[in-house]
Amino acid sequence: MKSAVIVFPGSNREGDVARALQIVSGVKPALVWHADTALPAGTDLVVLPGGFSYGDYLRCGAIAARAAIMDAVREHAARGGLVLGICNGFQILCESGLLPGVLVRNARLRFICREALLKVERNDTPFTRRYAKGAVVRYPVAHGEGNYTADADTLKRLEDEGRVVFRYVLPDGRRDDAQVLNGAANSIAGIVSEKLNVLGLMPHPENHVDPLVGPTDGRALFESLVGALEKA
């Protein structure tokens, strides 16, 4: 698997996701600078990492969405290439039009770093095939602006098309929009593009791959990608 992690000024979890990819796939990903205009030849997976690209100034992800490298990322996605946006990466995907909706400030207006429980709504995507459908997994969140929102039509479309892949849930697996940690509409934690090749999610699977530092529920997401690309 050849992956490329895009580094914007202010990205700060590029190292975490690169390490997770290396642990799981055995291959070190390329780090690609935002000002570059092309992805390394043969890139299978593009990762937009977490962080505060451009200091989150203007709006989270808004400036990064217009970085030089993003044309290449859009082309890669249009060709059906895999794109994974985590946290700030999800914000960038929304701002760049690769995913619908937007992430606004957490409902309680505070940054939250804690473990969140997520329901894997479908396991027929390249990102989730190693999870059981309906499994409840634990990834940490670390964000101040992870409150997903979109207009009613968009939300309805996302739900009708089954494009919500990860949803915040209670320990018993039930969804409770009133209690969701950041106020996200429909408890949405992660969504996928129509062709299922672009995933954006707020929680950090890359921080839950190593038993020494916590649970390892995030590992299967990267294993899914390895599997999907082996098959391809």
Added chain:
Amino acid sequence: MTSAEPKITPELVAEHGLKPDEYERILKLIGREPSFTELGIFSAMWNEHCSYKSSRLHLRGLPTTAPWVIQGPGENAGVIDIGDGKAAVFKMESHNHPSYIEPHQGAATGVGGILRDVFTMGARPIAALNALRFGDPKHPRTRHLVAGVVGGIGSYGNSFGVPTVGGLVGFHTRYDGNCLVNAMAVGLADADKIFYAKATGVGLPVVYLGSKTGRDGIHGATMASAEFGEGAEEKRPTVQVGDPFAEKLLLEACLEIMEAGCVVAIQDMGAAGLTCSAVEMGAKGDLGIELDLDNVPCREAGMSAYEMMLSESQERMLMVIAPGKEEQAEAIFRKWGLDFAIVGHTTDDLRFVVKHKGEVKADLPIKELGDEAPLYDRPWVETPKQQRIDPAALDISATIPGALERLVGSPDFASKRWIWEQYDHLILNNTVQRPGGDAAVVRVEDGPKGLAMSCDVTPRYCEADPFEGGKQAVAEAWRNITAVGATPLALTDNLNFGNPEKPEIMGQLVGCLRGIAAAAKELDFPVVSGNVSLYNETNGRGILPTPTIGGVGVLDDVEKMATLDFKDSGEIIFVIGATTGWLGQSAFLSEILDREDGAPPPVDLALERRNGDFVRALIADSLVTAVHDVSDGGLLVALTEMALASGIGANLIAPPAEINPYGFWFGEDQARYVVTVESGSKALVLRRAETAGVTLAKLGTTGGDRLNIPGERPIVVDALRERHEAWLPIYMGAGLM
């Protein structure tokens, strides 16, 4: 030589925080009246914050060396060898005054400053901690300060990308007018690639890097060297504004140009900005520095030399660049979108010359600016000793379970989850011990080593007996690091006190420093960096003496780290160290009986060492399943924390007849740890204790969902948890409605 600048008058001198005799010293030193810019430079160099003029004499008594110390105090941060060619670089620094005036930016820039201190040395920050003290929760300003300070720390560290892994938070009415924000950062570097402030080589370019200079923070260091009166809020313009994004870029750019071999000397522009950094680089290298301010990147038009020299705009660095490396260094900085400007050069005349628009604005002897700063042997009086409290003479109406319930839900003991969940404590994927344990632990790169870190001090003890309190702060940091299985290596101290011109306050400083020195020496735990914050007074009332100790230790194999949660039912609980029931200055006395008196518990350093070494060996040999140090709150609070972390309760013994039960459960005797042992290991542990001469007593066994004490009503762990978790969110929530 100065056109259109204010005339130097006694009033102007006083406004610069310089006393008449200090001004006389300036006149004698330079043989003429200083220019306005020069007066500003002296005020920046000679204030308490930068010159340590009240504390320097007494800081000399601290032990600062050990075979593993690479760099002790005097640089941006201390450096210790942690083996495998790696070094830990760390320091703690206060941002008290600015945080009280403008909590969000004050705390944020405190974090920014300490991170910069660490990466200036060539280290990548891998952990941040903070020790916070706020006033009485009932004080009208406290909630606002908590929200602002916590938000500021989070916004800076989270964006910068360093995990904030630990710290402490306390409340006391003596901090009503002066909160304390002590920020600590720990970085990792190659032991042979440490960078220093000392400039070498004549005629080399002095380069300005980072953000532009604005009018913010002018006289920040002078403000931080004075007491507050009414209207402290009016000093808001002296507080700097932080930009963690710029700092993140500065970090990456600095590490990149260091790696490329471009850097001869580097100094961050912290307190007193350009002045302090340029003088230090020159003075340490026995060189002069000439600056041409026309080249300084400015945010605003029309800034004067005086303003540029005193600005404390954040995220700026000064460097001496290796010959022929200017272009390469500049290209790296441009790549990161940062300013790069050659603003001067090194000279061989030992003068500090500042030029602006063709005029010489300052021409001063560079060494004397630092070396000849006033040094005061301020009068001090010893704090009178207090009597030992006899627990039997106390009039206590609370039951033991009732007192425990009140303690775990009280501001000092209640869970600080509401705070640390606002800090990204997981980034970098090395946080092995998350907030809530005895010490934070981060793995070093891919392991197997780990670094353990803890911030500690018990201000009540320091007020009652500065010497014992100073010892205790060091011993507790050492103990917390030991309790996770690490070997304590070195510490940074952040000395927060009131007005040193008062002999009682000076006596606290002197006493605490003597205590810190005694403990650091006895425990082989040298002081490698630190910071002094004086004049923490408002309307004549000082804070509790608060010498915060930030300790760092190393775990050879991070997988062997001990944690405090009970692991299983049916395990035997021991307390290591002797329990006498010492209630003087205890949390029990303060919280339950509303009195803060008596002598604090004495610290026997030889005993600390013996018990700590014993515990560390038990952890290394996997003979204990849970470990927790016993600190304020005593045995029952320690046991409660172990139960809360696991959900497992305990069946406890009745206290020995000769010890008052309140003293037994809530007393704060030092040098103690609670450990759990599987029944199969019991005999071996007992034998080893006997051989080592360590006092060890059985407290009970783990199991069930409550804490059972013979003759007392059972205490349900879940009910304790509810109280423990409730206080802070409710307190803070009320402010948001």
